[in-house]
Amino acid sequence: MTFIWSTRGRTWGFRFLRSGGSPDPFAEYAKAFSGIEQEREVWRRTQEVVALRFATPGKLQDSAGRDIPQEFVLFGALASQINSVQEGIDKIWPTVAEEFKQIWDRAEAPPAAE
Template sequence: MSGLGSASNGCVRVGEAVALRFHDPERRTDRSGRPIPHNFVLYDELTERVETVEDGLREVWPLVADDFARVWDLPRAPHPLR
């Protein structure tokens, strides 16, 4: 993600991977009202299809949107190992 620096949205190729960052497409915010950033490091076939943030929204977000929505309203974040 270092290739993106402090940019709130961006897409950059780093070697064979792509670093992707964008704000929540559903405009969700944290408790302080700040936009929720989503950060991804893409490998394999996704790197061939994602060159811009718009590509990432089209190609990546549908892969994770349902999972994110499912945990969004939980009182506590789920433990990653459970």
């Protein structure tokens, strides 16, 4: 499963938790979300990439009381399987939910993973 995953925790700011194998995940992220940076929910397909953003299921909030968004850039076959925000929540969120549950409340951001 190839994707870039960005989010924030209760006290730590936005971080790439998955790089999708890219040496520069920010460049891929910026390209995928170009023009829709401020949208709260996003599903957009461009070529073979899907930009996906949704609020964390369970309505988790950071220490300032803001909803914590989950942002993904999906590639290849995985991208072709996601055709809406709801499909992204249903298919992508379960692959990272347990990991996020374990890290979101840490004082410091975890290191980025491949």
